[in-house]
Amino acid sequence: MADLAERIKKMSPDAVASVSSSLGQECVVVHKEAILEFMRRLRDEEGMLFNFMMDLTVVDYLGKRDAGSRFEVVYHLYSLKHNHRVRVKAPVSQADPAIDSVVQVWRGADWFEREAWDMYGITFKGHPNLKRILLYEEFVGHPLRKDYPLRKRQPLLGPEN
Amino acid sequence: MGVEVEDRNPEAALGDSVILSTVDAVIGWGRKYSFFLYPFITACCGMEFMSVAGPRYDLDRFGAALPRFSPRQADILFVVGTISHKQAPILVKVYNQMAEPKWVFAYGACVCSGGMYNNYSTVQGIDTILPVDIYVPGCPPRPEIVFDGLLKLQELVAKERSSKWPRGAAPYVPKAKI
Numbered sequence: 001m002a003d004l005a006e007r008i009k010k011m012s013p014d015a016v017a018s019v020s021s022s023l024g025q026e027c028v029v030v031h032k033e034a035i036l037e038f039m040r041r042l043r044d045e046e047g048m049l050f051n052f053m054m055d056l057t058v059v060d061y062l063g064k065r066d067a068g069s070r071f072e073v074v075y076h077l078y079s080l081k082h083n084h085r086v087r088v089k090a091p092v093s094q095a096d097p098a099i100d101s102v103v104q105v106w107r108g109a110d111w112f113e114r115e116a117w118d119m120y121g122i123t124f125k126g127h128p129n130l131k132r133i134l135l136y137e138e139f140v141g142h143p144l145r146k147d148y149p150l151r152k153r154q155p156l157l158g159p160e161n
Numbered sequence: 162m163g164v165e166v167e168d169r170n171p172e173a174a175l176g177d178s179v180i181l182s183t184v185d186a187v188i189g190w191g192r193k194y195s196f197f198l199y200p201f202i203t204a205c206c207g208m209e210f211m212s213v214a215g216p217r218y219d220l221d222r223f224g225a226a227l228p229r230f231s232p233r234q235a236d237i238l239f240v241v242g243t244i245s246h247k248q249a250p251i252l253v254k255v256y257n258q259m260a261e262p263k264w265v266f267a268y269g270a271c272v273c274s275g276g277m278y279n280n281y282s283t284v285q286g287i288d289t290i291l292p293v294d295i296y297v298p299g300c301p302p303r304p305e306i307v308f309d310g311l312l313k314l315q316e317l318v319a320k321e322r323s324s325k326w327p328r329g330a331a332p333y334v335p336k337a338k339i
């Protein structure tokens with residue numbers, strides 16, 4: 001099990017930027033251009049069979065990393081067949097906050113990607129219905145970005161407090 | 162031979178079978194023991210509300226047990242749980258659909274003031290969008306304090322003058338959209 005990240009790197013050496021392992025959690029950083037094909041292989045390849053996308057989220061590293069890798073889309077995958085998990089990260093730039101959607105790989109990614117769009121403004125290319133899921137349509141901006149003003153309020157009615 | 166009415170206690174002169182009162186006092190007395198609730202439940206306080214309404218604590222002892230899931234039939238709007246800005250127009254619409262007289266019960270810290278959510282998504286107290294009659298703090302409030310709030314509301318209702326009604330629509334009316 002410990003060599004899972006290494007095996008993933010061997011599977012797609014071009015897609016993987018780096019691998020690491022900490023406290024039993026295998027982690028793979030990939031180039032975002034390769035994400036769709038990479039994910040499809042993780043799902044289908046014998047020995048991987050990650051058939052369950054458990055979580056998809058985004059981290060905003062504003063002020064900690066340069067603008068070229070400000071955001072990181074994070075996927076947590078699990079294989080019911082092999083009982084192993086992996087964390088996949090794909091850095092995304094501030095200038096072009098977009099990445100291919102993985103809805104065609106796992107249908108369950110649909111609402112996760114909509115939430116990530118809603119909260120962080122990451123565009124998932126090829127998503128069938130990329131619109132806000134938690135906030136209302138009238139909301140301007142993406143509130144979990146670190147540069148969203150802490151005290152900015154956009155109520156639908158009533159005072160701005 | 163007419164009835165001799167004393168200044169201080171006219172009731173005494175009428176014997177045991179007649180009680181004098183004001184119309185407002187009689188109506189208030191009737192109202193305070195026959196609340197129908199509309200539970201507008203959105204979050205964790207709802208779990209505590211279930212306990213309040215259930216048999217162990219039993220809201221029915223105070224005549225306020227019957228939840229009506231149509232605002233048209235309800236007297237008290239129980240707002241229980243965090244109200245987000247997305248939810249606010251729906252809450253106001255429910256309030257405006259209730260027939261008068263109607264009262265609003267702010268249940269829990271979130272409803273009273275936004276609670277621990279001072280952020281982009283949460284209404285900072287529903288009194289910014291609706292008139293509120295009773296505030297019950299706590300996160301969530303214990304059943305005992307809810308009863309205390311309900312009893313205080315009953316006192317309030319008993320003392321009300323009919324001139325208070327109708328109170329009219331909420332100050333902030335949602336646009337037609339929802």
Ligand code: SF4
Nearest residue numbers: 205206270271300301
């Ligand atoms: S007051 Fe506390 S228990 Fe009630 S809805 Fe808010 S966070 Fe939940």
